[in-house]
Each structure stands twice: as C-alpha cells, then as structure tokens.
Amino acid sequence: MTDAKRIVVAGMPAAGHFNPSLPIVRELARRGFEVTYYTSDDFRARVEEAGCEFRTYPAGTLGPADIAEATRNGGPVRVVARVLTATEALLPLLLSDLDTRRPDAIAFDSNAIWGRMAAARLGLPMISLMTTMLIGGKAMARLNAREWLHFLGEAIPGVPAARSAKRRVVRQFGKDAYPPAPGLPMRGDVTVFPVPRWMQSPDPRIDDGCHFVGPTIRPPREDAPLDDELAAFTDGPEPVVLVSLGTLHAGSDAFFRACFEALGGLPARILLVAGSHTDPARLGKPPANTLIRASVPQLEVLRRAAAFVTHGGMNSALEGLACGVPLVVVPQQVEQLVIGEAVAGRGAATVLRHNLSKRPVPVAELRAAVENALSGSSPREAAQAIGASLGEDGGAPAAAEAIEDYLRTRHPG
Template sequence: MNDSALPEKGPGSSRLVMVGMPAAGHVNPSLPIMRELTRRGVNVTYYTSDEFQAVVEDAGCEFRGYPANTLGPADIAEATRTGGPVRVVARILQATETLLPFLLTDLEADCPAAIAFDSNAIWGRMAAASLGVPTISLMTTIMIGGKDLSGLTSREWFQSVREAVPGVPATRSAKRRVVRRFGKQLYPPAPGLPMRGDLTIFPVPRWMQSANPRIDERCHFVGPTISLEGRNGHPEPELATVLDGPEPLILVSLGTLHAGSDAFFRACFEALAGLPARVLLTIGPHVDPARLGRPPANTLIRASMPQLEVLRRTAVFVTHGGMNSALEGLACGVPLVLVPQQVEQLVIARVITDRGAGVVLRHNLSNRPVPAAELRAAVEHALTDSSLRTAAHAMGSSLGEEGGAVAAAEAIQSFLCGATKHK
C-alpha cells in the first residue's frame, strides 16, 4: 500500500496505548504492527522499559518508560532461569503493584480509545478494566492446551512440576496482594495467563495452533511479522570472517531468556569441533566464556549477534525453539535442531518436526544433558538431508500468506473504528 492509499485521519486514527512485556521476544513481534499502525495515522503510545526506547521510537510510537527498577529484560530472564514460567508470573505480579498505579495515573488525563497489551502484561489488562476501555491482546506465541500436554513423558511431567512447585507460594502470595489492593473485579478472569482481549492478535501461523476451546472469533492469526528487508548490517571483522567463510555455517543460540548450561556449550564444542563447518555459538550475557575452556578452531563464541543477519547465511540452526527464533529460522529457510527448554517450546518443536523441517532433542525437558554424540548426529542429519531444507523453505515461503503486520494493523484499525463509534 502506498502513502496515497492510506486512510484519512478520523475514527481510524484514534489513540492507542500499547502496554508491553519488556523482553525482546515479546517486543520485537509487536514493532512491525505498531509501525504499520502509525504509518496509517494511528497515534500509538508504547509503554515498556527503557532498553527498548530506540526501537519503539523507530517504529513511530511515542515512548513511555516504566519506572526504574520495576521490570526489565534482566528481571524476566532471571525469573526464567531460576524458576521457569511460575516464577515469571510471580515477578509479573510483583511489578503490577507498581506498574498499574503508574499506568492509571499517566492515562488519567488522556484516556485512549483502546489499550493493547502483551498477553502476559497483567497491569495493561487491569488498567483497561479500570478505565472501561476496549482491549487488544497481542499473543506472541501459541496457546497451550490439554492436547499439547498429552505428549509429555512421565519424566518430563515430573521435571516440569518439580521446577514449578517452589515458585507457587510466592505466586499465590503476589496474586493475593494484587487482588486485595486493586479489587477482584480488575483481575483477569480464569484461567489467567496468557490473556485474551476483545480482539486478540496472534503474530504466528494458524497451522502452529492446535485445537483449543479458548480460540474463538475474537482471535486473529496473522502470521509472523518478521521483515527480512533493510537489515544489511556491518558485523565486526571477526564475525564477518565467520559469516563469509566457504564452509556451511551452524548457528547455536538458546535465545535471550534461556541461558544454556556450561555443560551444553561444552557438548557443542565436542559435537561440532570435527565437522567441516563454521560454528557461531551464542551463549548470552550470563555465561562466562572462560568457564567453557578453549573453543575449537572452527567455533566463534559471542554473547549476542544480529540473529536475522546470521540466519540468512546459516545452514543449520540449533535453537531452543522459542516462537521468534523458530519463525526467523524458517523464514530464512534454515532447518532446525530444536533443544526445547520448556513445554511450550516442545510443542513448537513437534509442529516443526512433524512437517519435516527439523530434529528435536528433548533431553533438557527432563533435566538430562544433551549427549554430544546425539547433538552431532542431529546436526549432521540437518546438514546432509536435503528434505529438511526443502521443508524449511516451504514453510518459510508460506509464512507471509496470512498478511503479517499489515493484516494485524487492519484488524486493529477496524476494531478502533468500532470502539470509537460506540463511545
């Protein structure tokens, strides 16, 4: 759509507030949608932590930062590493005690036409309920149901329960404090997280979502909002050398929230050292490379890297299977070796492997180390079996069919028009 085809300002240009979950995997899928909305004349105010100010403003939104030391990427990552999803919920509830009053005070003088919120940002949903405005949920992954959980082994069930139980008391206590302070009528209705809205946008393909009674006519699957255009960066010289080498490139990354163990990265050393390939090992900010020992000659270690830029040149992607990483790999036509760290990632991995585009190693879900021999075999299979790359290319080619950011913006703009008319 060119600029001359944009709708005139009017009901469709109503003010929208976006309440974000301050983690890259949650913010990144929302930005192309917000960019498209602002391009259409919608006035978007985006609330998140200061780390994301530049990218939010680059999307054309007005940035509003959360109060210092309330909630940021490091807090969510720490909760994920130390207690999984249950501890993350406790941390979210703790932050809600500060973020809800902050949000209500900020919006008191200028109430928006609607509040959009990340499906885990409880304070956004509660602010909308307090102000009596319509809600838009951004659901950045699939919704897990009973059918998805039936595929867990008994050992995986035991480990997931074992991980969750220590965080339950803190989560219950935090919920009681929030309900007591702000009232039960504002708290999201059961079953709680992830939360739907009057309109719910899923920036994921419809085929990734299994049958679930919570999926109804208010839910819109628009496919991923990934843009592969305009990202030609200039990597530092050592990384550029690895990216431009003649051998196939293997990228290993467990995402921004799930820190791989020293044992896993050493297994990568052992498994991949002898392969005629270049290896880029992304270990995150919480692993000290000195603890891992000397890397093999074919391996470069980095705390982080420009993932999409690297994936464009990658032959095999060893990933935890988070939704963003999985979709970015497929968008670039890269076969995946999936090492899920939690149940949601296993569900994503199974969908991908069922369609022939990857191999899954489930060991971490039952608290077992990934054997170097099995990791090597999985990577070699992904390198040499052309059917995996063919399937990844086919899946990647289909990712734009549901419209992505444009379809999401159209659904939101239509919703805003209706919300404005019924005020």
Template sequence: MSRIVMTGMPAAGHVNPSLPLVHELVRHGIQVVYYSTEQFRGAIERTGAQFKAYPPGTITAHDIAEATRSGSAVRVVVRGLASTEILLPFLQAELRADPPDAVAHDSNAIWGHMAAKSLGLPTISFMTTMLVGTDAFRSQTAREWLQFLKAAVRDMPAAVAARQRVVRRFGKNLFPPRPAFPTLGDVTLFPIPRWLQRPDSRIDERCHYIGATIDPETRESGLDAELAAHVDGPEPLVLVSLGTLHSGTDDFFRTCFAVLADLPARVLLAVGSHTDPARLGPAPANTLVRASVPQLEVLRRTAVFVTHGGMNSALEGLANGVPLVVVPQQFEQLLIGRSIAERGAGVVLRHNLSNRPVPPAELRAAVARTLTDPSRRAAAKALADTVGEGGGAPAGVRAIKELLVATG
C-alpha cells in the same frame, strides 16, 4: 488521529515481534505510545512510536530471564503479579491524564489489560506464541512431568499469595479470568501461522492469526569484520543460540565445542550475556563465540539453526528456509519443535525438559544429518512460504482499525 497505548513485556522475544505491527500502525497515521524499559527505547523509537519508560524497579528483561531460568513458569507469573502492584496505579494515572482510544498489551502484561478495563477502554492483546491447552500436556513424559511439577509446586504458594494481593487491592472485577496468563483482549493478535496452533476452546472471532511479523527495518543490523568473515566463509554455517531468556549452560556450549569441531562447517555460538566465553576455554578453529548476534542477518547465511525453539527464533529460522535442531527449555518450545519436526523441517532433542544434558553423540548426529539431508532444507524452504500466512502486520492493523471503528 487515533492513539493507542502499548504496554509491553520487556523481553526481546516479546518486543521484537511487536515492532513491525507498531511500525505499520504509525505508517497508517495511528499514534502509538509504547511503555517498556530503557533497554528497548532505541528499537521502539525506530518504529516511529513514542517511548515511555516503566518506573525503575518494576520489571526488566533481567528479572524475566532470572525467573525463567529457575525452570518454573510459575515464577515468571509471580514476577508479573508483583510488577502489577506498581505498574497498574502508574498506568491508571498516565491514561487518565491522556486517555488513548485503546490499550494494546502483551498477553502476559496484565497490568495493561487491567488499566484499560478500569477506565473502560478497548483492549488489544498481543500474543507472541500459541495458546497451550491442558490436553497438550499429555505429550510430556513422566520424567518431564515430574521435573515440571517439582518446579511449579515450589513456586505455587508465592503465586497464590501474589494473586490475592492484587485482587484485594484492585478488585476481582479487574483481574483477568483464569488462566490470567496469557490474557486475551477484545482483539487478540497472534503473530504466528495458524498451522502452529493446536485446537483450543478459547479461540473465537476475536482471535486473529496474522502470521509472523518479521521486519528487518525494525531490528539491529550490521556485521563487524570478524563476524562477517566467519559467517561468509566457504563452509556451511551452524548457528547455535538458546535465546535471550534461557541462554545455555557452560557444559552445553563446551559440548558444542567438542562435537561440532570437526564438522565441515563453521559454527557460531551466541551464548547470551550470562555466559562468560572465557569460562568455556579455547574455541575450536571453526567456532566463533559471541554474546549475541544480529540474528536476522546471520540467519540469511545459516545452514542449520540449533535453537531453544522459542516462537520468535523458530519463525525467523523458517522464514529464511533454515532447518532447525530444537533443544527446548520449556514445554511450549517442545510443542513448537514437534510441529516443525512433523513437517520435516527439524529434529527435537528434549532432554533438558527432564533436567538431563543433551547427549553429545545425539547433538552431533542431529546437526550432521541436518547439514547433509536435503529433505530437511527443502521442508524448511517450503515452510518459509507459510510463516507469513495471515497477512502479517498489515492484517493486524486492519483488525485494530475495525475495533476502533466498532468502539467509536
């Protein structure tokens, strides 16, 4: 029996799309050992994979969220490099004791890639979004560029120092070539449709765009009585969620209270674990506030999805034929939102990228029009048929099997 070790990035947007692939590998008789944090043990074990925990104090979803909310992608890199100093020796010892046939790793979990390279093992990179080239940054406004550079420059010295520490300790030959984040593998799987990828010179025959990997069996489900009554009411449902890493500000959610209260719709706010609903004040009669919701189950009942535009959320919305109002928190999410808007299935409110609040009138207008414009719903339903193009998890398994055969 073939055996694969998966080294994950412990964040819902990275773990969730990997689970259908892991489930499919197990169904094909391939043993999978998945390294992550205790937060994701249950979800991983439901796929039939063996869960193994990262050492305490290395990296958690909370660490990634805190770095992400700083506004600088460079700070996430710093956190990843610091984790590599602990996780790489840990994984090398684990893999030497029981060598797998290949190492699969999240494209940002460079510790997995480096451990595999140090032991001469094939690598499978799992890339949860598209490649972003330097040409894409030309679509940023001057104000957005200034905001991006202010955050990046602040954290750049720490990133350079962290990279130097890793290279000095483990050797330059193990460190992935620039740009190290994301790290590609002998096979790289993209669980996205090909139409979302802009042209990029790094794309070659090792890159497989397998389409969205969405499997309700691998996800938490079930609506309690209050939530079920709200989402199954007679009016259309507007779901507002800015993801598990970004969440949203109190002011943004209060704006939602103010401008969506009199719409002929029910509103569900998923505010994340960092927002205390009590701080927001009384919710309007048509609005229910929750820290989190079973997103796949709720999206099946949703008319409009107000989202940050993370790849996982965007594809889950489109897979259910739901038009999007995208409020990007990072440049990559702007690109995702624009690609969807260009196809008529959404609208983008990009103010947060230049550290400006979304104007209440624009948020209301975007939601109201998306509720009433049948063309946006039709466009989203048309895209629903494309998000799985590429074969999904079974196509990913085929690519992995071909690698295992080729590497003996």
C-alpha cells in the same frame, strides 16, 4: 480510519515479546494512529524509531534482566509471580497517566497483566498482542513421567509467591479487573497472533476475535553489516551453524561443551552464542571451527546460516524458518517442545527434548541432528517451503487491519 486514533501499549520488556509487536505498532503509526508504548528503557530507541511515543517503566519495576532471572531460576510460575509483583507498581502508574489523557484502546502483551487490568478498570477496548500460540492441557500430556517430575519440581516452589502476589493485586485493585481464568497468556476483544495458523492446535479459547496473521518479523537485509570478525567467519566456504538458546534461557556449561564435542569435528563453522551469563573461559578452548560470542544480530546471521540449533522460542523458530534454515530444537520448557514438534511435523526440525528433564543432550544425537540439517535436502527444502509461506496471512498490516476494523465497529462513522 475512524476518530478512534490513540492506542496505549503495555509491553513486556523482553526481546521475544517486544520484537513481534514492533512492526504492528509501526504499521498502526503509519496508518495515523497515535501510539504510546510503555516498556523499559532498553527499547526506547526502537519504539521512537517506529514513530511511537515512548513511556518508560520506572527503574526497578520490571526489565529484561528480571524476566530472564525468573525464567532461569523457576520457570513460568516464577515469571508469573514477578509479573504480578510488577503489576502492583505498573498498574497505578498506567491509571494515573491515563486519567489525564484517556486513550481509545489499550493494547497489551498477552503477559502484561497491568495493561489488561487498566483496560478493564477504564472500560476500554482490549487488544492482546500474543507472542505464541495457546497451550492447553493436551500439550502437558506430551511430557513423560521424568519430564513431569522436573516440571513440578521447578514449578511448585514458586506457587506460594505467585498466589501471594495475586492476592495482593486483587485486594488492591479488585477482583473484577483481574484477568479471568486460566490467566496467562491473556486474550482481548481482539487477539493478534503473529504466528502461522497451522501452529495452533485446536483450542476452545480460539474465537472470532482471534487473528492469526503470521510472523511480523522484518525481512533480513541483504546488505546488513556485520562486524569484521563475524563477516569473516560467516563468509568462509563451509556452511554456518548457529547455536543460540535465546535471550531468556542460559545454556549450561555442559551443553556448550557438548556442542564443542559434537560439532567441533564437522566440516562447518559453528557460531555459538553463549549469552551474557556464560564466561567463555570456563568452557575451555573451543574447537578450531567454533567462534563464541555473547550475542549476534540473529536475523542477519541466519541469512548466512545452513542450520540453527535453538531453544525453539517462537521468535527464534520463525526467524530461522523465514530464512529457510532447518532447526535443531533443544526445548527448555513445554511451549518450546510444542513449537519444535509442530515444525518437525512439517519436516523442518529435529527435536532433542532431553533438557526438559535436565538430562544432558547426547553428543551423538546432537551431531546426527546437525549433520541431517546440513546434508539432508528434505529438512532444507521443508524449511524453505515454510519460509516462503510465512507471509501469506498478511503479517503486521493484517494485524493493524484487524485492530482498525474492531475499533471502527466500536466507533462507527
């Protein structure tokens, strides 16, 4: 390696963004890089366990709850406004810290505007850590009229706040440092995509600096412990169906009751992850085959699962496929529709897109999709084939190699 050894990482404090980045920074640290990772206190222990220096975002600037609230109550445009507002506080913090100890490069989550702007202001190499593929105009064309109306109805109210926040950031820090159009997600001099190349549709933004390294998720541990209740529930004779809409999206009470009705009569054990914003008491008594939990160790449960009802976020989709589990994708936004359709195109998923227009998921269709995942050999075989191929692009070591190679060209010798 060259003498360009210090990298600062500006993270996005949300599990679906943090989790893919952690194996990459761990690998960089293993190779001798000194890595300083900025994110919220929620992730301190895991950053330090990876051998990196942890630096916290000040309380009240940005955390997982802020991103989840913006996602639930306004979608992507509201998230952009929240990120821009955080940039007003986080960019000065980053620039002040780096003024006394200048790194050799800045890596940033592809949505962490303050990280890219800090690199632009300081003239440092930019390393973008993507969490999904690039979504272009063709993806939006997949929406039907009803879905478009819902998307616009959710997005338009958030536009004034996003524009106002952008004006404040540009006025305070200058237009030259602001990311070029089309904005989020942002690429860098090196852009690492921890996703399979086949998931990415043709896009003119893909260039030689883009590296598709496949998933960086850790393999599920064979001996990973579960608490007594989960262990007993997942070790029974019937197949396990995991139902989870991720950490940012809150499933509605109506959706969870539909799961009761659709899956309660199946010869399976239904593990329903309702999240912290759902009071199970509101849902009524669950069927005898259903266990409700606020959260679970997802990878360890998926190793024991036979089907996965998911929102189709990239992290969750790849974790399911890594464990050879066929998916039933209930997308909450366009990106997840694209992910679900890509997996469905390979035979490993069924997509139920009703929520994109706020229609209830039909009980009969949900039951049929889960029954097909449980009883049909084709979805299971397709998921297992994808899972077996996910390591072919190199994962975290390939990501670290791409970063190291780029920095070597900047600092030869």
